[in-house]
Amino acid sequence: MANPVPRSALAALKLAAGSGNWSDDAAVLAPRLVDWRGKFHGASPLLLLPRDTATTAAIVRAAAEHGVPLVPQGGNTGLVGGGIPPADASAVLVSMARMDRIRAIDPAGLVLTAEAGVILENVHNAAREVDCEFPLSLGAKGSATIGGLVSTNAGGVQVLRHGTMRALVAGIEAVLPDGQVLHQLTGLAKDNSGYDIKQLLIGGEGTLGIVTAAALRLVPAPAFRAIGWAGVPGPQAALALLARLRRASGGQVESFELIPDIGLQLVLRHLPGHRAPLGGRHPWHVLVELAGPASLDALLADCLADAAAAGDVVDAVVAASVAQAAALWRIREELPEAERREGPAVHHDIAVPVAAMPGFTLAATARVETEFPGARVIAFGHLGDGNLHFNVRAREGETDPRWIGDRAAAISALVHDLVTAAGGSISAEHGIGVLKRAELARLGDPAKLSAIRAIKAALDPQGLMNPGKMI
Amino acid sequence: MANPVPRSALAALKLAAGSGNWSDDAAVLAPRLVDWRGKFHGASPLLLLPRDTATTAAIVRAAAEHGVPLVPQGGNTGLVGGGIPPADASAVLVSMARMDRIRAIDPAGLVLTAEAGVILENVHNAAREVDCEFPLSLGAKGSATIGGLVSTNAGGVQVLRHGTMRALVAGIEAVLPDGQVLHQLTGLAKDNSGYDIKQLLIGGEGTLGIVTAAALRLVPAPAFRAIGWAGVPGPQAALALLARLRRASGGQVESFELIPDIGLQLVLRHLPGHRAPLGGRHPWHVLVELAGPASLDALLADCLADAAAAGDVVDAVVAASVAQAAALWRIREELPEAERREGPAVHHDIAVPVAAMPGFTLAATARVETEFPGARVIAFGHLGDGNLHFNVRAREGETDPRWIGDRAAAISALVHDLVTAAGGSISAEHGIGVLKRAELARLGDPAKLSAIRAIKAALDPQGLMNPGKMI
Known part of the structure; x- marks a missing residue:
């Protein structure tokens, strides 16, 4: 297959990354071209590994100049394929793993500033050393990185009290699609000077730029x-x-x-x-x-x-x-x-208003189990956040994955219809990525979708940032 | 003076508002054309007073069709002229005062849904009736309305614990510049389905649409x-x-x-x-x-x-x-x-990173008092938020307002320069409006400013929403 990225563009990107900060070795690229669950497979001719913000900006500028799509990647722990490049090798992968410095810790101001590639567990440890806590944790904490957690507005088990990443990000630094660096890292608690642009990068899934660092709110460690x-x-x-x-x-x-x-x-x-x-x-x-x-x-x-x-x-x-x-x-x-050991299932990461959750849980379970006889619902999760992992399992004793596989699309469509009717979200925690792109287009609020598309076109007119994701 | 809004456009807007929901009586308009401190004076041929969201949307669609700028207004308690129409009578005023229903209170889910025109104190009272509290308060609570508080991302004295409006707004309903209604009112704690568009309306100062309602987070009333x-x-x-x-x-x-x-x-x-x-x-x-x-x-x-x-x-x-x-x-x-009784002063509503605040306060005070001999700084406010009201008074005993008036622009430029150098914000709480528009353009992060301009042009291509404010 001919390489869809011209050789001259690859050369320009290598030059921008600098010697030692790129690889086109298939063995180096391979583990980054598939997600950890093996559900999404991509291809790419080149991996870039910037060590600092200036290099990241140079990469984005070179990509803009040559019209090359970029796919930013953090710890590759996502569940919706958001960090995997397209299968046609049309995009270059940018791993933020080497931007792994904790730049500052301010225990009095309760702010820690970390680069995009810092692993969540290292943030936890650094905070603990000054008798503080970064109150966001999830199963992938040993691999997930700050850039990915910001870009997906990650949640976890402490959201009830402390909120998602959006509530815990006091500031960010990011490279916008035109290569300009957004300097919003000072972590101000109050700043009403124009639209809060960083809110678009938080949960933006890399489609509006590359997050290079974040100022994170800490809390005193509870005794x-x-x-x-x-x-x-x-x-x-x-x-x-x-x-x-x-x-x-x-x-x-x-x-x-x-x-x-x-x-x-x-x-x-x-x-x-x-x-x-x-x-x-x-x-x-x-x-x-x-x-x-x-x-x-x-x-x-x-x-x-x-x-x-x-x-x-x-x-x-x-x-x-x-x-x-x-x-x-x-x-x-x-x-x-x-659950995995019990057999195959269709997973849903949904939210409904908290007050509606008890009723929704019982009604949706009954509806799914009626329309798909034998299917068994396991709904568990963060009740206080209105966030359920609403999983639908194959009938008891069924080992053939096709039983559920054949029904998966219809089950998900039903669950997402019920969620939408209840004023809920088809993606509470995990994001849209590739997995739920069609469902978002089908069920999203039309006014919100048209605003999203207008903003994407305005900030990334060439459509180079994480193409094919979310929208 | 010829009326800059064509008669046919005014007729279309009156029709959209509906009978009884508009006024062109100068006596009715007058109090809404000047801010409460008397610093900003505007003019307008027409006041619209929609009672519901559908009417607000019809107004925005009519304005878009006829190319008429709209200025949304809440309780008219702002400090930066954000709710006052331009002096050339080129825009129509839209007061949200009649959308004053509290639509729902959910004490279990800790969410209260209020329309844009509900006065803050009425939200406090409604929350108290179910033994809850809406933890945002400020001096103007008897007049300020939810729509204005959302659109300016208001702060107050409880931000340290509970955050600004941004942290307390679980959802909004708004009319976008093309007349579409953004339905994001369900108050989900977790929702990662595309860019969080409501974050642009929060603190957007009415330049991206009109907020018609908000879902507000409550807390149990502390005993x-x-x-x-x-x-x-x-x-x-x-x-x-x-x-x-x-x-x-x-x-x-x-x-x-x-x-x-x-x-x-x-x-x-x-x-x-x-x-x-x-x-x-x-x-x-x-x-x-x-x-x-x-x-x-x-x-x-x-x-x-x-x-x-x-x-x-x-x-x-x-x-x-x-x-x-x-x-x-x-x-x-x-x-x-x-302070007012002591005599005239130049006011600044600034923020710096919390850890930098003690040093900044002392250094900036010394610098201002040195460069403007006789001037006296009073810096007070929300230390834990990094937010100071940094006010510079005339010399002791000076009663002529020209003493400070002649120096005001130079003093403000110095204070804003010092704040910017410290990584701070020239507007912590009050917003940009008309007052700080030039200073934002002068001192704002270039990447942020260009993103703001691109988003404004994308969502409001005719530039009809609150023209001349912020950007």
């Missing part, structure tokens, strides 16, 4: 954590428990995860070293974590007792040790793996 | 408040006290205001009913408020004692009653009025 597990009659009772905890704790509820009994049973069935946190069986479970400067165990126990008296909790336990707390969290963290 | 006043050696010590309080309280510091002694002295001199909170004189003062579900008085007293032992506090008091707390707050709230 105490209280972790509990409750068996509840249903999602509505869980929501009532959440409201009770929020009010009693003054906003110190850090996580509130809803898990159906089928989820707990899959963990117990497929993975070693787990035991049921409570004695009896309960239709739904809640894992809750509070964090603050003083012990919250008694407050959590009191709230659970009061909720039990109100009928919102059937049975509950407060972790008495760090080990017990870790065991409770491990059930939630390993639920996706237990 | 206890602790208010204290401390005399401190300087801004650096104040910052150390803030860090101590934040850590000890687990993020329950709601306000932290820095006041120089000259500010306190002006209040005592010009306004009745005040007394100095502490016995001795101190160069700087701090007013602090904590809020939470349990009493925080002891925690505040302990922190102040520990800070005194560390040399960061010289003397301090914790309010023992609601009346005493109110008296302390009144000093801060009436400081601007005391």
Whole structure:
């Protein structure tokens, strides 16, 4: 196949990156051309590895001059194919992995400034060294990088209290499609001087430029954590428990995860070293974590007792040790793996308004299981954020992946229709990328879609930044 | 003067607004053509008063069709002329005052949905009725409306804990310049489906469309408040006290205001009913408020004692009653009025990175007082946000407003230069409007400015939305 990127353009890009900062070795490129789950496969003639912002800007300017599309890539932990280049080798890959410096930590101002290639876990460690915390974490923390987390507006298990990346990004530095550097890194809490352009780069999936650094908000590390597990009659009772905890704790509820009994049973069935946190069986479970400067165990126990008296909790336990707390969290963290071992499923990362979530969960489950007889829904996730991982599994005992595969598109269309009708989002956390591009075009708010297209055309008139993603 | 808006266009706009929803009576228009401080004067042939979103959209479509500029106006409490039409009567005024319904309150989901014309105080009251709080307040709360607060990304005294409007707006509904309605009102905590367009309307100063409603985040009403006043050696010590309080309280510091002694002295001199909170004189003062579900008085007293032992506090008091707390707050709230009575001044609403703020405050004060002998700086405000009201007063005893008036432009240019050099913002809270348009063009980040201009041209190609403001 002829290389769609002209040789002269590749030469210009290599020159812009500088000696030692590029590779066209197929073996070096290969692991970056497929996502970690093996679902998206791309091709590219060249990998660029800039070490600083000026080089990144030079690369973008050269690409603009020669009309070469660029695909920025972080830790390659995405779930929607957003960081994988097109399969026709028409784009050049730009890995931000070598921009991996933590530029500054300001414990008094509670701001840490990290380059795009810094791995999330290294941010956690750096914050901990000054007795602070960067309150965003997710399963891929050992690989995911700041640039990717910003560009996808990542979430995780602490969003309830601290928000998504959008709330935690005090400033960014980025190279815009014309090669200009956006200098908005000073981390001002207040700045009303024109449109807040950085908000477009946050969650922009690399389609409006390349994030090179971010100023991240820290919080003082909480001295105490209280972790509990409750068996509840249903999602509505869980929501009532959440409201009770929020009010009693003054906003110190850090996580509130809803898990159906089928989820707990899959963990117990497929993975070693787990035991049921409570004695009896309960239709739904809640894992809750509070964090603050003083012990919250008694407050959590009191709230659970009061909720039990109100009928919102059937049975509950407060972790008495760090080990017990870790065991409770491990059930939630390993639920996706237990699900995988059970067999194939269609995954959905959706959000609905919090108040509508209990009703939606029950109604959507019933609708899917009726329209696709045998299919089993496992809906779990971040109740307080209105964010569910709404997964639809093959019928019990089915091992042929085609059973679910043949139905996947129809199931997803139904789930996304129901979500849209409920005023929700077809992508709560993971973004659009390649995976949900058609669904966004089908179901997105028309006014929002036309504004998105107008902005993309205005800032990236050649359409060179991460082509084929999102829009 | 010939009316610059053609009669046929005015007729079309009246038709779009509907009978009873417009006025061309000069007496009705007059109070809306000047800001409350009397600094900006405009003219307009027509006032439109839509009662709902569909009518607002019809107005915008008619304006687009006939090429008529529109100026949206809320409570007319702005400080930068953003809601006043141009003086040449070339634009039509659109007041959102009649869209004043609170559409929904969801205490479990902690979201309140209000139309653009709802007055802030009415949102406070509605939230309180369900034992919640909308944690944004400012002096103009009895007049300022939600649409204006969103469009200017308003701040206030609780930003430290809860953020500006941007952090408190979970969703918006708005009419875009082409007349399409942006439906993003469901208040999702997580939604990664394309660029977050609403972020451009927040703080967009009406230049990208008209906000018609917003979904606002509530918090459970805190049961206890602790208010204290401390005399401190300087801004650096104040910052150390803030860090101590934040850590000890687990993020329950709601306000932290820095006041120089000259500010306190002006209040005592010009306004009745005040007394100095502490016995001795101190160069700087701090007013602090904590809020939470349990009493925080002891925690505040302990922190102040520990800070005194560390040399960061010289003397301090914790309010023992609601009346005493109110008296302390009144000093801060009436400081601007005391300043006005002292005589004319040049005002600046600036922000610098928090960690840089103590050094900036002292250095910028010295620089201004050196370059303009006799001028006196009063810098006070929201230390934890890095946001200062940096006001420069005429020399002691000077009553002729020309003394400061002749120097105002040069003083502001110097202050803005110093702020820009420190990585700060020339408009922390108030916005750009007409007042700071030239300074933004002079000092703004070039990449940001070109992105702003490209987005404005893309979404409002005729330049009809709030012309002459911001850009």
